[in-house]
Amino acid sequence: MISWNVNGIRAILKKNFMEFFNEIDADIFALQETKITAGLLELDLPGYHQYWNYAERKGYSGTAIFTKEEPLAVSYGMGLPEHDDEGRVITAEFPEYYFVTVYTPNSKDGLLRLDYRCEWEDAFRAYLTELDKTKPVIVCGDLNVAHNEIDLANPESNHKSAGFSDEEREKFGLLLDAGFTDTFRHFYPDTPERYSWWSYRTRARERNAGWRIDYFCTSKRLDDRLLRADILDQIEGSDHCPVLLEL
Numbered sequence: 140m141i142s143w144n145v146n147g148i149r150a151i152l153k154k155n156f157m158e159f160f161n162e163i164d165a166d167i168f169a170l171q172e173t174k175i176t177a178g179l180l181e182l183d184l185p186g187y188h189q190y191w192n193y194a195e196r197k198g199y200s201g202t203a204i205f206t207k208e209e210p211l212a213v214s215y216g217m218g219l220p221e222h223d224d225e226g227r228v229i230t231a232e233f234p235e236y237y238f239v240t241v242y243t244p245n246s247k248d249g250l251l252r253l254d255y256r257c258e259w260e261d262a263f264r265a266y267l268t269e270l271d272k273t274k275p276v277i278v279c280g281d282l283n284v285a286h287n288e289i290d291l292a293n294p295e296s297n298h299k300s301a302g303f304s305d306e307e308r309e310k311f312g313l314l315l316d317a318g319f320t321d322t323f324r325h326f327y328p329d330t331p332e333r334y335s336w337w338s339y340r341t342r343a344r345e346r347n348a349g350w351r352i353d354y355f356c357t358s359k360r361l362d363d364r365l366l367r368a369d370i371l372d373q374i375e376g377s378d379h380c381p382v383l384l385e386l
Contacts, residue, residue: 140386141371142240142279144171144336144353144379148203149180154376160184163381166207167231169240171281173201192216194226201226202240202280208233217266222259230270236361237270241280246301253306256283260310268317275358277386278319281336281379282354286311286321289331290351292343302352319356322368322384333370336379344378355384 141163145151148170160168168187177193187205192215194200204213210231216223231238241263246253270276284307288294297303315321327333334349343349355368367385374380 140167140169140238140277140279140355140384141165141381142169142171142353142355142384143381144242144281144377146172146377146379147174148182149175151376152182155374156376159374159376159381163383167238168205169229169238169279170203170205171201171240171242173203173226174198175201190215190229190231192226192229195224199225200242202229202242204229204231204238204240206231206238210238217262219262222262228263228266232274236275236277236358237273239267239270239276239278239280241278241282243281243283245283246304246307248301250299250301250304253301253304257306257310260307260313264310264314264317267314267319271318271358275361276319277355277357277361277384279353279355279382279384281352282311283352284308284311285350285352286324289329290334292332292334292346292348292350302350314356318359320359320362320365322355322357322365323351323370323382325362325365326368334372335370335382339378344375353379353382355382357384357386361386 190204190213192202212232214230227242246256285291335353337344337349364386369383371381
């Protein structure tokens with residue numbers, strides 16, 4: 140399974156997207172920040188079922204799931220009107236599990252959207268734990284938070300920044316406490332300097348001054364089925380790189 144914040148699907152299609160997509164041959168491939176409106180793109184992906192969730196605002200947010208196995212059911216959003224107009228969540232139900240992709244709202248410079256972000260976090264955690272009562276959940280995407288200091292290059296100077304505020308880190312901790320595993324840290328609990336996002340502004344990728352904000356999290360009862368988690372930081376084309384999970 141692959142998850143990738145592509146920072147605009149039309150832009151990345153002009154780069155290396157299809158080459159990587161075909162080479163990785165994932166069973167499920169999830170996208171965040173597609174930045175596209177319904178009807179603007181017909182993507183030819185033989186062998187895959189496609190599901191897109193679009194934001195009401197043009198050129199903003201958006202998610203997608205491409206899957207070889209046809210799901211039993213697919214839903215868009217969390218069923219909460221106050222959270223569902225930005226195209227941020229898709230849930231695909233399979234016989235043994237739910238697969239959820241998410242593009243978590245950014246708290247913005249100056250933490251201007253932090254209050255909304257905290258409301259979102261509580262609603263999304265409740266949504267996942269409700270799914271988890273029925274069958275295990277695999278959730279992936281750009282969660283817009285670096286959980287611990289090991290998860291970003293400059294924790295001291297970013298303490299009050301969006302994505303590394305105490306409130307956002309605490310909310311991610313609450314998700315783990317609710318019965319979920321951060322799969323990358325499951326395999327690499329103490330490995331530093333592995334990041335999935337780098338700012339375009341400061342040539343941060345060249346210096347690996349990044350953040351780990353893209354995740355696969357799974358219901359704890361799947362721990363014994365986790366085979367591999369990785370960050371594919373050699374893959375370029377976006378300010379994020381893909382992350383991988385194998386079960």
